[in-house]
Amino acid sequence: GQEEDKQSGKQRLLVVANRLPVSATKMQNNEWKLEISVGGLVSVLLGLKDFEAKWIGWAGVDVPDKAGQESLTKAMAEKKCIPVFLDKETVNQYYNGYCNKILWPLLHYLGLPQDETYTSESHYDVYKRANLLFAEAVTKHYKEGDIVWCHDYHLMLLPQYLKQYNSKMKVGWFLHTPFPSSEIQRTLPTRSELLKSVLAADIIGFHTYDYARHFVSACNRILGLEGTPEGVEDRGKLTKVATFPIGIDANRFIRTLTLPKVQEYLTNLRERFAERKIILGVDRLDMIKGIPQKILAFEKFLEDNPDWSDKVVLLQIAVPTRTDVPEYQNLRRHVHEIVGRVNGRFGTLSSVPIIYLDRSLDFQALCALYSITDIALVTSLRDGMNLVSYEFVACQASKQGVLILSEFAGAAQSLGAGAILVNPWNITDVSSAIAYTLNMPSEERKMRHKLNFEHVTIHTAQEWATMFVRELNETVVEAQLRTTQ
């Protein structure tokens, strides 16, 4: 690893995110098993050929002893990852508490929790401490000329900490969630500190124009700062605010479909569901994904369209996430209850209308499923972008199925022309969309698919990363020019 660094001579990019692209498990012989999560940001950054990328993020496991920390640090270095160690209590208050119980619902318009926990300072104090630990890790590895790209709501205090340490450091921050209306942001007790801190960055990126607009107006209403067409200005310092819609590595999906293993999966799936149209849902089991609403809409569809009842199946993959947070545990119980009810109501001795899994699928099985699906049903109540919708489209070259997509997902801005857009809160609307889509003429289906397929294969994750990093580099050059004039 280190050898290559010295030799490559490329500009270094430090990517800081709560989660690293590798997950570590301790083996019985005390060695570490590292698994790379190939999806998401990793493949993106591999596409940045001009940069030498390094990752800084939470180790993801509890390693209380120094020796263990050292051995994991060493193992991860080979994967270009630098782990930040957080003890159990810190994880509980920073990650489960402040990030997942407070910021995540707020950014998705679910508001602050109704119980009193959010008024206690402790979650926020620990959030600060955790952000400081990330900042320390960055400053320890930072070399002049590096650029630093901070990600997401876990690290809103990081831009300020980094600039305090070195005002010349090039710092960007990208938010992967929506940024809500300023009226929502206003309710957060720490609203000003968080906004001021991210404004310390040189450039701030969002998925959609609306999120950027909400952010600028929050800076205006809450901090009294002037919004300009380029960003937000504070006493002569301009922080650029811009829109960078993320994408996927579409070719990876397209390539995977040609593998023999996937073909095998496809043969089995075709046999299994020969008589039925497949409606597919793939979501992390999160309240923002609108899974209960989706199941209720499907129930309504079955009620209103009895002729379809044994000719269609809803496959819902619900990937477990944040399982230590009580709200997520409750959601799981609730979803189980309504899935059970619908299957009890509409099932027969030979089949049930919903096949529901509480787990993730391996990548090849997932690609096979995407490709055999007739309708993808994405009903997020709010969603920064929603890449499941992109992944489905990428796998549909032969089937040319239809995407039913929530208008509250960022993806509705980019795939809106090809998808059938729905309001996920309106059960009747979603149920009618299912009925409409099942009967859609093939010409319309193909036309809609074509629009989406073009978008997904042209606006890739690589393009997204390249644009952000380029802007970040250019922005700082300008800022330095201004101070020397």
Ligand code: G6P
């Ligand atoms: C969202 C967030 C990411 C986060 C992911 C999975 O996409 O924007 O930052 O990593 O959810 O959630 P988790 O809490 O498991 O990291």
